[in-house]
Amino acid sequence: MIYLDQAATTMPKPPQVIAAVAEAMASLGNASRGAHSSAMQAARVVYDTRVKLAGLFHASGAERVVFTTNATEALNIAIQGAIPAGGRVISTDLEHNSVLRPLYRLEAEGRTKVDFVAADRLGNVSVTDFERLIRPDTKAIVCTHASNLTGNLIDIAAVGRLASDRRLLLIVDASQTAGALPIDMAAMNIGILCFTGHKGLLGPQGTGGLCVREGVEVLPWKVGGSGIHSYDRAHPTQYPARLEAGTLNVHGIAGLSAALDLIAEVGLPAIMEAESALTRRFQEGVAGIGGVRAYGDFSRQPRAPIVAINIRNEDSAAVSDMLSESYGIATRPGAHCAPRMHEVLQTVGQGAVRFSFSWRNTLREIDAAVEAVRELAG
Amino acid sequence: MREKRPALVITFATTTAAMAAERFSLAQGLPGRLIPVPREITAGCGLAWKAPPEEKERLLLAWEAGGLRWQEAVILCC
Numbered sequence: 001m002i003y004l005d006q007a008a009t010t011m012p013k014p015p016q017v018i019a020a021v022a023e024a025m026a027s028l029g030n031a032s033r034g035a036h037s038s039a040m041q042a043a044r045v046v047y048d049t050r051v052k053l054a055g056l057f058h059a060s061g062a063e064r065v066v067f068t069t070n071a072t073e074a075l076n077i078a079i080q081g082a083i084p085a086g087g088r089v090i091s092t093d094l095e096h097n098s099v100l101r102p103l104y105r106l107e108a109e110g111r112t113k114v115d116f117v118a119a120d121r122l123g124n125v126s127v128t129d130f131e132r133l134i135r136p137d138t139k140a141i142v143c144t145h146a147s148n149l150t151g152n153l154i155d156i157a158a159v160g161r162l163a164s165d166r167r168l169l170l171i172v173d174a175s176q177t178a179g180a181l182p183i184d185m186a187a188m189n190i191g192i193l194c195f196t197g198h199k200g201l202l203g204p205q206g207t208g209g210l211c212v213r214e215g216v217e218v219l220p221w222k223v224g225g226s227g228i229h230s231y232d233r234a235h236p237t238q239y240p241a242r243l244e245a246g247t248l249n250v251h252g253i254a255g256l257s258a259a260l261d262l263i264a265e266v267g268l269p270a271i272m273e274a275e276s277a278l279t280r281r282f283q284e285g286v287a288g289i290g291g292v293r294a295y296g297d298f299s300r301q302p303r304a305p306i307v308a309i310n311i312r313n314e315d316s317a318a319v320s321d322m323l324s325e326s327y328g329i330a331t332r333p334g335a336h337c338a339p340r341m342h343e344v345l346q347t348v349g350q351g352a353v354r355f356s357f358s359w360r361n362t363l364r365e366i367d368a369a370v371e372a373v374r375e376l377a378g
Numbered sequence: 379m380r381e382k383r384p385a386l387v388i389t390f391a392t393t394t395a396a397m398a399a400e401r402f403s404l405a406q407g408l409p410g411r412l413i414p415v416p417r418e419i420t421a422g423c424g425l426a427w428k429a430p431p432e433e434k435e436r437l438l439l440a441w442e443a444g445g446l447r448w449q450e451a452v453i454l455c456c
Contacts, residue, residue: 031393032393032423032424033424034414034424035412035413035414035424035425040412043393043396043397043425044397044400044401046397047393047394047397047398047401048401050394051401062394062398063392063394063395063398227393227423227424228391228392228393228422228423228424229422230424231420236391236392236422238391238392238422239392239394240392240394241392241393241394
């Protein structure tokens, strides 16, 4: 199989990640639940991984790195726990349902109102449009770093400056950029960074988290076992236990830790360069094929390694199925949980066939995918 | 049961703080290890740092310089 669905989850996982998970399952106890050697070793793995993530994202410290099961859970915690009731929130047309649905729910409950920055026909949003939407009662900006459909980036550094100037909380969904592009919470004025571990970070599914900047407070939505303050009726208020009720996915975190070592070894600049080259080769390859339309702004760099296309008015599901059945190429058709972006691109009925790449793909795989599209469009 | 002797016991509010202390102390060559918190004291976290009593000043000065956080440091027979 040629796996070009890396934006859904990276695959195959690196051997060292697989080995770390297997080793963890054979040897690690429950972190923060006892002091025997296997529990201690689990706690060390968890702590080391927090330190690595804090370094990667320039977070306030290891104690401000909170583990969750995925980015959706992280975004739910952030949106429900950090946005004060009674104000307004700014978001964008680029968002995934993991941002949209928590916001829509807050709106339906009467706790907030959401203003959306409209994307243009290439799927871009401008920082001046964010600024134009700010009202006296605006409390926060919640936005993605990159569209999971077009790969276009939002200029988070510029949005962060705006948020800082206007004293707004900035919550960023880094699902498509963590492990692929540099993210500096401090320099970008990000209040809460939400990430998943199983995409660009190359870790196992069931890992993810949020980094909460010092000074930002998030109310927990779940409480319970913490391994600390056991006789208190209330859940601990200290980070990260404050937001981590229940046993952590230590086996997955061990795999994520190994993946972070690999990313550090390869380096983000090399990862960006490789993914940019693969993306450009595919985009340029399909650009000259009659009847093929690619969505997004490919004149802007950097971008997430994603190219979504359609062939004339063919159903994206049918195209993706032919790619899989006839060519052994894995892609993702349909709506990609990005309803507003599809509305902007006028692809609600058709969907789009999303090709997404990892630095671990090869040029030969890209060329095979281009030829498959050429045949299908012929 | 083994004989109990006086020991320096330092408690933490969170497991993360305890793990930070362990990592820092190992890197700095400071004495001690993490143990379950003895019942004589209450602490947020179930882990405490146990070290020889005479190392209290050196240890806490180093931890303070390293930006570590802890709850209390007591001498106990444990």
